[in-house]
Amino acid sequence: MRRTELLVVGAGPAGLAAAAEGARAGIRVLVIDENLQPGGQIYRQTPPEFRFVPPPRRTDDFRKGRALIAEALAAGVELRLGCTAWASFEPGIMDVIDAAGPDRIHAQRTILAIGACDRPAPVPGWTLPGVFTVGGAQALLKGQRILPGRRVLLGGVGPLLLVVASQLSDAGADVVAVAEPAPWWAGAAILPALAREWPLLRDGIRYRAGLAWQGVPWLSRTAVTRIDGNDRVTGAVVARVDRDWRPVAGSERRFEVDAVAIGYGLLPSIDLPRICGCALEYDVVARAWSPARNDVFESTVPGVFVVGDGAGVAGAIVAMEEGRIAGLTAAQQLGRSGGTEYDRRVALHRRRIAALERFRLAVNRAYALRSGLFELADSRTVACRCEEVTFDDLEQAVLDGADTLAVLKSFTRCGMGPCQGRMCAAATTEWLAARTGRDPESIGVLPAAPPAKPVVTLDALASSG
């Protein structure tokens, strides 16, 4: 058993900023992260064994991450890496496991800053080796400096798709096309919301211009509809889509590729907040569940805060601002930071978040997902990758009366495997909502149960006494 005043789960932008504020205010802060390097996804760092020879171009995120890590360490934050939080059986006690075995961390306050993961859309062939999530392709590039393939097709929507397409092309991948079912003006529609956010605006324009300069085709109103191969990806098909993102017959084009990256935006990771008992709310525009929070980002469980993309995807800047408010508030609740200085700081960070709220809303509106996206799978396509449940199996369950995600899981095992629904729940929700003529919110969520991640062996638990 370990004791700390503040436990932060996740060493990305939100978690590190929260930890730095808490530690500077004078409370004892422990940050855990299951990666071996701090930084999270956007600020992902390379392993210590890697040495940059010449500093590569476009390493802004790498440098910003390094600065934030340095800030947290200078503030006195303790980092425990390679450590996965998998359960919380009692309030204020987090069950974790690392190479040394299982442990329990007793914390007076907890900040969950666990980020988001990609939202894939199932299409025939999406389980083949060589298919990656868009975020996964970026993780390989940033953290390991390797390309996902030599010839790559990207499919999806949103800012991350643009960033990753550009980074892969810059790194030397032959990006054969970027297929985005949103209309060509979706990206342009976001620009007014960035009028006062020059660095973000500049980056967006740079990425698009760079791709155009390198001759990478940007295919708007087009979706990846099928991925081919026997034991690995050898090709993929794209098709033009209509306003509801349904493929237009006869518009198919095939590309020979050895890798495909798909990602239709990001989904907050809600596994750990749910295991901690945090209530969720549904965002109808983002089509996603996230933990309900008050104005200082405390969840419905007193003493448990949720910040960053894991509480609603808004990007790294908002994540850090939220983290700072939560870190300050945790310290204030423990009697350390407070008074007018606390009020001033919170107001400052709130203003920054409010300014970027326009950007978040503009992105969500411009890239609002349409129903055709969830009809691209055929009856033999796998819906649940872990348990190998097909859409045919789901159809049978619906005929047997399944009308919520929880019932669908009990009938088919969909969402029961080691990913705990992180890769299938959102798409299955949309499919079931369309199939039963109900709204996605009423489809509900999967039952929350530990382990959030099945990294715990019974042997390890037994040996821990």
Add this chain to the structure above:
Amino acid sequence: MPDAPPRLADLQRGPRIHFTCDGQTIVAYGGETIAVALLAAGHRTLRVAPRTGAPRGLFCAMGVCFDCVMHVEGQAGVRTCLTPVQDGMVVRSRTP
């Protein structure tokens, strides 16, 4: 393997090491994850799905999807996208 995706040459990796996957010797560099060393060696399939026997490889590359799990040093279900490769490591695509 000629069609394996390339390691980028813009940085220096850790020392050259060797490990085995299903008995085959694979070259890797310090700091690489098991899955990345295998990808660079042209091994995109990391395991087969138990029910249908369908091949599976790296997918999320960030420890979320568990598609890359392999049998590593006697332990099943290890996420090879998060686990650094070590010299002499024994990796298997299925539990022996």
